[in-house]
Amino acid sequence: MHWIDGIVQGVLLGGLYAQYALGMALMFGVMKIVNVTHGDLVVLLALIGISLANFAGLGPWAVLATLVPIGAALGWLLQRALLNRVVGNDPLPSLIATFGLSIALQNAMLVIWSADTRSLSGGGIQQASISLGPIFIGVLPLIVLICATLLTGGLDLTMRRTRFGRSLRAASADVEAAAMVGVNPRNVYAAATAIAVGILGFAATFQAMRSTVAPADGPFQLIYAFEAVIIGGLGSIWGAFAGAMILGISQAIGFRISPGFGILAGHLVFLAVLAIRPQGIFQRKS
Amino acid sequence: MTPLLSTHGLIAGYGDMRALHGIDLTVNPGETVALIGANGAGKSTLLRAIMGLLPVAPEMIRLDGKPVGGRAPHHMVREGLAIVPEGRRLFTGMSVEENLRVASEHAAKPVAEPWTLERVFTLFPILQEKARTPVENLSGGQQQMVSIGRGLLAQPRILLCDEISLGLAPKVVREIYAALPEITANGTALILVEQDVGLAQRASHRLYCLLEGRVTLHGTSGEISRDAISAAYFGASHALD
Numbered sequence: 079m080h081w082i083d084g085i086v087q088g089v090l091l092g093g094l095y096a097q098y099a100l101g102m103a104l105m106f107g108v109m110k111i112v113n114v115t116h117g118d119l120v121v122l123l124a125l126i127g128i129s130l131a132n133f134a135g136l137g138p139w140a141v142l143a144t145l146v147p148i149g150a151a152l153g154w155l156l157q158r159a160l161l162n163r164v165v166g167n168d169p170l171p172s173l174i175a176t177f178g179l180s181i182a183l184q185n186a187m188l189v190i191w192s193a194d195t196r197s198l199s200g201g202g203i204q205q206a207s208i209s210l211g212p213i214f215i216g217v218l219p220l221i222v223l224i225c226a227t228l229l230t231g232g233l234d235l236t237m238r239r240t241r242f243g244r245s246l247r248a249a250s251a252d253v254e255a256a257a258m259v260g261v262n263p264r265n266v267y268a269a270a271t272a273i274a275v276g277i278l279g280f281a282a283t284f285q286a287m288r289s290t291v292a293p294a295d296g297p298f299q300l301i302y303a304f305e306a307v308i309i310g311g312l313g314s315i316w317g318a319f320a321g322a323m324i325l326g327i328s329q330a331i332g333f334r335i336s337p338g339f340g341i342l343a344g345h346l347v348f349l350a351v352l353a354i355r356p357q358g359i360f361q362r363k364s
Numbered sequence: 365m366t367p368l369l370s371t372h373g374l375i376a377g378y379g380d381m382r383a384l385h386g387i388d389l390t391v392n393p394g395e396t397v398a399l400i401g402a403n404g405a406g407k408s409t410l411l412r413a414i415m416g417l418l419p420v421a422p423e424m425i426r427l428d429g430k431p432v433g434g435r436a437p438h439h440m441v442r443e444g445l446a447i448v449p450e451g452r453r454l455f456t457g458m459s460v461e462e463n464l465r466v467a468s469e470h471a472a473k474p475v476a477e478p479w480t481l482e483r484v485f486t487l488f489p490i491l492q493e494k495a496r497t498p499v500e501n502l503s504g505g506q507q508q509m510v511s512i513g514r515g516l517l518a519q520p521r522i523l524l525c526d527e528i529s530l531g532l533a534p535k536v537v538r539e540i541y542a543a544l545p546e547i548t549a550n551g552t553a554l555i556l557v558e559q560d561v562g563l564a565q566r567a568s569h570r571l572y573c574l575l576e577g578r579v580t581l582h583g584t585s586g587e588i589s590r591d592a593i594s595a596a597y598f599g600a601s602h603a604l605d
Contacts, residue, residue, distance in 0.1 A: 241465075241469045244458070244462055244465060244466050244469065245466060245469070245470070247455065247457065247458055247462075248455040248458065248463075248466045251454075251455040251456050251457055251458065252453050252454075252455060252456075254417065254437075254453070255449065255453035255454070255455065256455070256466070257417075257436065257437040257438050258415060258417070258437050258441070258446075258447050258449060258453070259441065259446070259466055259467040259470055259514055259515075259517075259518055260437075260438050260441035260442065260467070260470030260471060260472070260518055261438060261466065261470055262436070262438045313457070
């Protein structure tokens with residue numbers, strides 16, 4: 079029962095990681111843009127949300143409804159002002175540009191919010207749980223998992239079935255050829271990054287409700303998002319979701335083995351996937 | 365009459381290397397114009413410049429007399445240009461149908477009878493069979509058909525075709541060239557870049573020969589002699605042999 083509980087808690091934790099990973103799946107997996115600010119944007123949005131709750135008196139769901147459009151606007155701006163200048167077949171320019179921005183963002187957040195850890199009050203929902211026999215399932219983690227599943231399904235359908243999804247995949251396959259058939263790659267990329275960072279509005283709200291955030295936390299979330307996308311396989315939306323689940327389960331089981339081993343267990347599973355199946359679990363071939 | 369497309373002293377190149385030294389060319393509605401010339405003569409560069417893929421001055425390219433030089437490729441599509449690029453440049457990882465739909469979803473406003481997926485499938489029936497196949501699994505000839513279909517679904521008034529016979533079996537080349545009259549029947553003009561001079565001459569109304577980035581010969585395809593072509597193709601010194 080100990081282990082079944084570990085897996086259940088791992089899946090629930092995976093729900094949060096999936097919310098980090100979806101935007102990364104879109105940006106890194108599909109557009110081949112390395113966005114080092116990914117985690118910092120989660121933290122930035124979370125801190126904005128906490129301030130909104132403290133100073134404007136917004137409840138957690140109102141914070142979520144505000145952070146998603148703020149995230150989308152930030153993403154659009156990030157792509158228009160910075161990433162469209164460095165996008166291309168070589169991921170190095172985007173890595174360098176966003177690495178610099180990441181440091182600047184962390185320090186700017188330190189100035190505004192100080193190094194204190196903060197969290198968002200959920201009005202009691204954090205403590206609520208449902209018992210299934212001997213296993214307790216937290217209501218908040220369950221909501222997170224349901225949101226993650228719906229977001230994954232929605233994003234996957236958007237990529238496969240919509241005009242926007244086809245344009246984005248075409249531009250990722252051959253940006254010049256896409257322009258030759260009438261796609262404006264800059265607009266398509268700006269919309270994609272807006273979606274990617276908009277989804278981080280969910281991740282930010284739930285991260286701030288589940289635990290705490292501080293300005294220097296971004297890189298951890300960045301690593302989890304990268305790992306989930308690479309475990310799942312580049313370009314696969316459901317793959318990123320599955321990668322997030324694998325990461326969550328590995329960590330939860332690792333914590334049961336020894337409290338200090340949890341995070342490391344996730345990294346070890348990631349390295350094992352990279353060694354055995356470098357193209358990712360859901361990728362047909364490299 | 366204002367030509368559909370005209371270039372005026374068109375100069376273009378890659379970085380510091382200039383590949384075109386002042387090209388004057390006109391294309392009228394419904395006309396098929398062939399561009400011939402040796403490798404490196406500037407044929408593909410000319411098509412790329414017209415399509416907006418290379419920086420040029422506005423006055424150097426006119427559509428309906430309106431200067432459009434230097435606009436982005438997606439603007440050129442909206443103005444009624446489309447290209448079947450060298451090397452086909454299909455969207456890998458996407459099916460035949462998806463490749464075609466990207467084009468139809470960003471097309472110019474159709475002029476006469478619009479191109480639809482059904483019409484492209486009638487023109488190239490094999491594509492209907494392969495509609496759900498990823499394009500990387502098609503043969504070279506089938507890929508070329510997708511690339512042409514993609515160009516047509518942009519609803520062009522002028523379709524630029526860059527070496528559509530390159531690397532294909534003679535039978536497939538005949539099949540593809542047999543489809544061209546159906547394309548021009550609507551009034552769509554074609555610019556054909558073609559290695560096979562005989563084929564280019566037979567398939568076109570007028571012909572331009574390029575040599576080292578300049579037009580060395582231009583005239584009605586049916587009236588130009590082989591000698592005139594070889595002089596223009598290789599340069600005057602070779603013609604004396």
